[in-house]
Amino acid sequence: MDTQFEEILTVSTPEPGIQPQDGFLFIGELAKLTGTDPKTIRFYERAELISPPRHGRFRTYLASDVRRLKNVLILRKLGVPIAQIRQILGVIAVDTDVLASDKAVNMLRHHLETLREKQAEISHQIEQTSTALHRLVA
Numbered sequence: 001m002d003t004q005f006e007e008i009l010t011v012s013t014p015e016p017g018i019q020p021q022d023g024f025l026f027i028g029e030l031a032k033l034t035g036t037d038p039k040t041i042r043f044y045e046r047a048e049l050i051s052p053p054r055h056g057r058f059r060t061y062l063a064s065d066v067r068r069l070k071n072v073l074i075l076r077k078l079g080v081p082i083a084q085i086r087q088i089l090g091v092i093a094v095d096t097d098v099l100a101s102d103k104a105v106n107m108l109r110h111h112l113e114t115l116r117e118k119q120a121e122i123s124h125q126i127e128q129t130s131t132a133l134h135r136l137v138a
Helices: 003-009 027-034 038-046 063-077 082-090 102-137
Strands: none
Touching (some): 038 063, 082 102
């Protein structure tokens, strides 16, 4: 497997000693487990990509929340916009790896085509800007 692709799929390795208490994690533990910042996790909550249950005033994250957050992080590394992530997560089961779902993979193919279109547009803009600058300098 390509090393860059492996980096994308690798969210983080769990830190030793992080164990769910009573079947759940607190936000700091989840952040360490996934190698992300608690502020990022809260952002994804506000964007309604993850919805952890609460125990009193604390958010608690179940194994399904960990999987979902890892899916979100993978999709963000692939440059998928938040709205499209919401759609992708809507077609997969809670405990499914996003890249194991045929529906999600098809949606990612569409995302790839969009990226290629943007790449072509940017290449064209670079060419036009380069030509314009060359004429100005000459």
